[in-house]
Amino acid sequence: MRALADRVGVTPMALYRHVADKAALLDGMVGRLLSGLLPAEAAGGQAWYQRLDALAHACRKLTQRHPWAAHLFFSRPAVTPDAVRAVDIVYLALVEAGVPESEVPRLERLISTFVIGFAASEASGRFAPGSMDPRGRRGQLPDGELPGHRKVGPWLDLPVDLTAEFEADLADIRRLVEAAARRAG
Amino acid sequence: MRALADRVGVTPMALYRHVADKAALLDGMVGRLLSGLLPAEAAGGQAWYQRLDALAHACRKLTQRHPWAAHLFFSRPAVTPDAVRAVDIVYLALVEAGVPESEVPRLERLISTFVIGFAASEASGRFAPGSMDPRGRRGQLPDGELPGHRKVGPWLDLPVDLTAEFEADLADIRRLVEAAARRAG
DNA sequence: ACCTGAACACCGTTCAAGT
DNA sequence: ACCTGAACACCGTTCAAGT
Numbered sequence: 456m457r458a459l460a461d462r463v464g465v466t467p468m469a470l471y472r473h474v475a476d477k478a479a480l481l482d483g484m485v486g487r488l489l490s491g492l493l494p495a496e497a498a499g500g501q502a503w504y505q506r507l508d509a510l511a512h513a514c515r516k517l518t519q520r521h522p523w524a525a526h527l528f529f530s531r532p533a534v535t536p537d538a539v540r541a542v543d544i545v546y547l548a549l550v551e552a553g554v555p556e557s558e559v560p561r562l563e564r565l566i567s568t569f570v571i572g573f574a575a576s577e578a579s580g581r582f583a584p585g586s587m588d589p590r591g592r593r594g595q596l597p598d599g600e601l602p603g604h605r606k607v608g609p610w611l612d613l614p615v616d617l618t619a620e621f622e623a624d625l626a627d628i629r630r631l632v633e634a635a636a637r638r639a640g
Numbered sequence: 641m642r643a644l645a646d647r648v649g650v651t652p653m654a655l656y657r658h659v660a661d662k663a664a665l666l667d668g669m670v671g672r673l674l675s676g677l678l679p680a681e682a683a684g685g686q687a688w689y690q691r692l693d694a695l696a697h698a699c700r701k702l703t704q705r706h707p708w709a710a711h712l713f714f715s716r717p718a719v720t721p722d723a724v725r726a727v728d729i730v731y732l733a734l735v736e737a738g739v740p741e742s743e744v745p746r747l748e749r750l751i752s753t754f755v756i757g758f759a760a761s762e763a764s765g766r767f768a769p770g771s772m773d774p775r776g777r778r779g780q781l782p783d784g785e786l787p788g789h790r791k792v793g794p795w796l797d798l799p800v801d802l803t804a805e806f807e808a809d810l811a812d813i814r815r816l817v818e819a820a821a822r823r824a825g
Numbered sequence: 826a827c828c829t830g831a832a833c834a835c836c837g838t839t840c841a842a843g844t
Numbered sequence: 845a846c847c848t849g850a851a852c853a854c855c856g857t858t859c860a861a862g863t
Contacts, residue, residue: 456856469828526711528731530764536781546788559792565809572757575714581716596721603731607744624750654847
């Protein structure tokens with residue numbers, strides 16, 4: 456509040472004429488950000504999974520540009536008009552993919568949870584290499600206690616291309632949706 | 641800090657003898673919580689997906705008991721000894737499932753991202769019904785603009801059993817892992 | 826209508842001083 | 845070694861007062 460007031464060149468209390476609360480201000484800010492998620496024009500001729508991928512990539516790009524917003528997406532349900540519109544795009548895509556209607560809301564939550572979770576992890580450093588940390592990741596544990604790490608060994612501490620990983624994840628999720636549609640017959 | 645000092649019956653600055661920082665204190669607290677994630681005894685005779693499910697359910701139960709901790713799991717990589725041990729369990733399970741070793745780290749991140757994301761969503765209210773919100777969810781949008789919501793209609797506003805949903809999600813993720821193993825041949 | 830000043834009830838943290 | 849008092853530089857928010 457005080458910092459914002461400074462940037463606007465006004466006293467902190469002047470803000471309270473335009474916004475009820477700090478929480479309300481943040482709500483408004485995420486509302487504005489969510490507008491940027493929607494495709495510019497109604498995307499004709501795109502397959503359902505392309506529309507999902509576009510939304511997912513837009514979400515990740517958004518949190519890359521505004522890391523502070525990442526954890527806010529977990530706080531409240533999608534209540535702003537644009538958030539509801541984004542959910543609707545996912546619903547339509549899943550129906551078109553052949554997912555039974557009773558399963559659509561669950562899969563929407565599964566997908567959005569993963570996408571937001573990935574974006575938040577990236578934005579807040581959960582995917583950062585442990586070696587950057589002074590405590591030294593697994594250095595303090597005897598290697599014999601970590602058979603899994605030993606098995607995966609060579610692939611562990613090389614740099615990760617998070618863009619490629621995100622795309623591989625989305626491909627896996629697409630297959631998950633197709634399997635759900637197949638099960639419905 | 642001040643509240644904690646009060647509860648301990650001591651002046652705030654006394655804490656700084658035992659902990660460097662507020663951040664260090666929080667790190668220590670999540671470290672303690674993570675110890676509770678690990679299975680009590682080395683679970684013999686359990687299939688790989690049962691060990692994953694146990695870990696996932698433990699994670700969800702943990703954030704139900706300590707909602708404040710949910711968003712902290714996104715902040716830093718798994719650096720405490722117990723966190724590394726938990727990651728190792730997932731690595732071993734995926735290897736046993738037949739996932740190629742080069743794919744194991746990515747799938748571990750996919751799974752943990754979803755599980756933590758689900759737990760955080762639940763803990764911070766993202767899965768709460770929109771009707772609880774005064775702004776009225778999709779009430780402010782003309783129904784014609786939301787073809788997806790219209791299609792899914794009946795299944796939308798009935799109460800969700802998040803435990804059942806979480807289990808269905810884990811089943812989907814298990815199939816995702818099996819598919820990845822199949823692709824490797 | 827819109828903004829301001831002063832004040833209230835908070836924070837985390839430092840630093841010299843106590844025992 | 846361990847704790848305390850006073851102080852510093854912050855917060856979000858209220859409320860009466862200004863124009």
